[in-house]
Amino acid sequence: MKIAALGLISFVFLAGCSVYKSDGRNQFEAAAPAKISTSSVDSSSHIYKLTGCRNQSFIETWFNDEFPRANYELVLMDNDLEIWRTTQPGVIQVKAFQRDDKAVQSCSYEFASVAVWELYKDEFIRELNNNLMISE
Template structure:
């Protein structure tokens, strides 16, 4: 029984090594950095801060006229504006005790439109931390 188990583990280990060292894997590793793009490069987090009650109230009552409201939910608001060619997005995540405000930057409108739905889904799934 030990011999069968040992030989099975050895075969699995050796087959794993041949896949790891295959020409296909080497080709993938050399070509991947230029071809694989992630959403981490699509936008950049510029800043995050906790807002006080007075600041939150002021921003709700007197929003900046340059910002456009993208999402309005009871616990999440997403505002968008342009800074030169870049798109700046301000996300406000609200709880009963605090408001977390984070500012993100997208390279341009094309990148914003490409990743907008995914970005909003991530924020709706509470990707912003309140720490």
């Protein structure tokens, strides 16, 4: 009984190896990248671009709270998240400030146009509310 089970396991293992290294599999793997289309995938990396993140000092945070920039418009203000936006030639710049007990993290994002910003604004805010600010 042991010999039969061992023989069956060996046969299945060797058959699997031969399928894995077969010419058909190699042809499939070679042709697959050209046949897979990612244009229908809507990812946030195509909607906006993260231009940078950093932790702010206490003084810088106080200064920004007391004297916000005149050319920025407040989009959202929660206890732990603020989002500001401004329009620059050709792009929408968005600054997000996420606060916790220890620090304030500031991230800057760029949207391609006002239309893109308006279309994806709610999704973007939802992602930031879910603590998805990316520090790179």
